[in-house]
Amino acid sequence: xxxxxxxxxxxxxxxxxxxxxxxxxxxxxxxxxxxxxxxxxxxxxxxxxxxxxxxxxxxxxxxxxxxxxxxxxxxxxxxxxxxxxxxxxxxxxxxxxxxxxxxxxxxxxxxxxxxxxxxxxxxxxxxxxxxxxxxxxxxxxxxxxxxxxxxxxxxxxxxxxxxxxxxxxxxxxxxxxxxxxxxxxxxxxxxxxxxxxxxxxxxxxxxxxxxxxxxxxxxxxxxxxxxxxxxxxxxxxxxxxxxxxxxxxxxxxxxxxxxxxxxxxxxxxxxxxxxxxxxxxxxxxxxxxxxxxxxxxxxxxxxxxxxxxxxxxxxxxxxxxxxxxxxxxxxxxxxxxxxxxx
Ligand SMILES: C[S@@+](CC[C@H](N)C(=O)[O-])C[C@H]1O[C@@H](n2cnc3c(N)ncnc32)[C@H](O)[C@@H]1O
Numbered sequence: 001x002x003x004x005x006x007x008x009x010x011x012x013x014x015x016x017x018x019x020x021x022x023x024x025x026x027x028x029x030x031x032x033x034x035x036x037x038x039x040x041x042x043x044x045x046x047x048x049x050x051x052x053x054x055x056x057x058x059x060x061x062x063x064x065x066x067x068x069x070x071x072x073x074x075x076x077x078x079x080x081x082x083x084x085x086x087x088x089x090x091x092x093x094x095x096x097x098x099x100x101x102x103x104x105x106x107x108x109x110x111x112x113x114x115x116x117x118x119x120x121x122x123x124x125x126x127x128x129x130x131x132x133x134x135x136x137x138x139x140x141x142x143x144x145x146x147x148x149x150x151x152x153x154x155x156x157x158x159x160x161x162x163x164x165x166x167x168x169x170x171x172x173x174x175x176x177x178x179x180x181x182x183x184x185x186x187x188x189x190x191x192x193x194x195x196x197x198x199x200x201x202x203x204x205x206x207x208x209x210x211x212x213x214x215x216x217x218x219x220x221x222x223x224x225x226x227x228x229x230x231x232x233x234x235x236x237x238x239x240x241x242x243x244x245x246x247x248x249x250x251x252x253x254x255x256x257x258x259x260x261x262x263x264x265x266x267x268x269x270x271x272x273x274x275x276x277x278x279x280x281x282x283x284x285x286x287x288x289x290x291x292x293x294x295x296x297x298x299x300x301x302x303x304x305x306x307x308x309x310x311x312x313x314x315x316x317x318x319x320x321x322x323x324x325x326x327x328x329x330x331x332x333x334x335x336x337x338x339x340x341x342x
Contacts, residue, residue, distance in 0.1 A: 008290055011302065011314040011329075013322045015048070016294035017061075019315045020068035028313070029148065029289035031069045032280050032301055034082040034272045035062055038095050048317045049295070055086075055093055063102040065294060070108045072292065076148050078284045079109065079141045082117070082272060085133070096137045109141040112149075117276055118257045138256075138280065147284075151252050154283040174202045177215045181241070185219040190240035201243050214244045261300075267324050268298035277304040285310055299325025306334045 012019045036050030038058045049065070052058040062083070069079050083096040100111060115138040122134035142149075181194045194217070204210040216224070216232065218240045224232045235242040258273040277300055281291060287309045293301035296314030298321055305312035306329060316322045 008311040008313055009306070011296060011299070011316060011322050011325055013316060013319050015317055016315040017065050017068065020065065020072060020294060023072045023292070023313070025071050026074045027290065028072045028292045029074055029077045029286075029310075030080070030281065030284045031073060031077075031292045031294065032080040032277060032284075033293045033295045034084075034270070034297070035065075035295045036270070037084040038086050038093070040084065040086060040270075055095060055098060059095070059098045059102050062099055063106065066103055067106060067108070069292070069294065070106070070143060073143050075144045076146055077143055078112070078147050078149075079143070080115075080138050080280055080284070081141075082136060082138045084136055090127075096139070100137075100139050103139075103141065109143055110145070111139060112142045112147070113140040113254050114138075115140060115280075116255050117273075118255060120257055120259045122260070138276065140280075140284075148286070150283050150286075154252050154279055155256065173205060174198055177217075180215075180217055180220055184217050184240070186217070186240040193239060194241045197241075197243055201245065204245075210245055210247060212246045214246070215241060216244070217241045266298050268321055271298050272300055274300055274304050277301055278308065281305060281308055281310060296325055297321055299328045303328050303332045306332045309334060 012022075036048060038050055038052070038055055040050065049061055050058065052061060062081075066079070066081065073079055081099070083099050085095050086093045100114075103109065104111065117136045117138060119134045119136070122132050125132055177198055178195065181191055181198070184191070186194060194215075198215065201210065201213045205212060215221075216236060218236050223236060232242045232244070256276055256279060258275045261271045261273045281304060285291060288311065290311045290313065291301060291305040292313045292315075294315045296302060296316040299314060299316075302312040302314045302325060314322075314325060316325065
């Protein structure tokens with residue numbers, strides 16, 4: 001049963017596998033979701049995904065739902081699944097990777113990245129013979145090579161994640177390199193050029209354009225291996241030095257740090273961080289795009305989407321969580337006008 005009209009900016013209460021069939025094909029820009037862990041938590045009522053008897057059945061059900069997500073996503077769209085692991089008899093079950101391999105076998109999407117969430121406040125475990133699990137993957141899948149990807153938008157909150165934690169450079173910034181240049185085997189002309197470029201790069205660090213830098217000087221530092229013509233090795237051989245510029249957050253890594261969220265009064269036991277959802281939405285959508293979460297829980301995805309002037313569709317099996325998510329949404333401001341999703 002396929003309908004052509006679905007209200008956007010609404011939450012559907014029901015089983016996502018069934019409800020996804022009512023969404024038109026190629027109509028959603030981003031799916032971002034966190035399905036229940038395998039046999040991990042008792043959500044209100046104990047129904048739904050996660051209560052299967054074995055992992056194969058759990059992965060089979062997840063992949064079935066994933067397949068529907070692929071259908072509803074536009075060719076330029078992406079699908080992000082956050083899947084948690086599970087210990088059974090003291091051994092990790094590699095649940096996220098079983099899921100990712102199951103998806104790969106569909107041959108419908110490309111796995112673009114495994115974004116690792118580093119939990120800054122992981123739950124301490126009693127087992128003294130294991131390290132504390134403190135990471136979880138967010139798998140980013142694309143439906144085609146033409147997927148929307150605004151890499152620059154990812155983790156751009158420099159105040160909090162870069163400059164805020166950075167010490168101001170001291171007066172001795174680069175002092176070591178001036179000494180090394182002076183004592184090096186470079187010719188006078190090479191030394192003059194090296195000092196000139198070093199002055200410029202230090203000025204960039206001081207005015208905040210650059211995060212930091214490294215310098216390699218002929219006869220002093222180990223030479224880089226291989227590389228292309230015009231690369232670092234060539235520069236060292238011709239100029240006698242090379243300067244490696246480091247641009248802080250513009251080095252967009254597949255890692256994101258965040259605390260495990262606990263929102264005061266939230267009735268849901270497994271909320272994922274608004275910050276991570278925000279960074280994913282920023283990178284993978286534009287204003288006015290449609291974001292779908294088939295396991296909406298307490299509504300985090302919809303709340304962030306609304307705040308960021310994106311449209312949302314949520315599906316959640318438990319009416320209590322639907323009601324709670326709706327309440328969160330009424331308290332979330334957005335200046336974007338809602339339209340009908342046809
Ligand atoms: C890990 S929680 C999602 C939490 C959410 N990300 C948040 O921040 O609140 C997974 C949710 O999926 C719901 N669920 C389980 N099986 C479902 C199904 N078949 N269809 C829709 N929702 C389901 C559970 O009730 C639970 O609220």
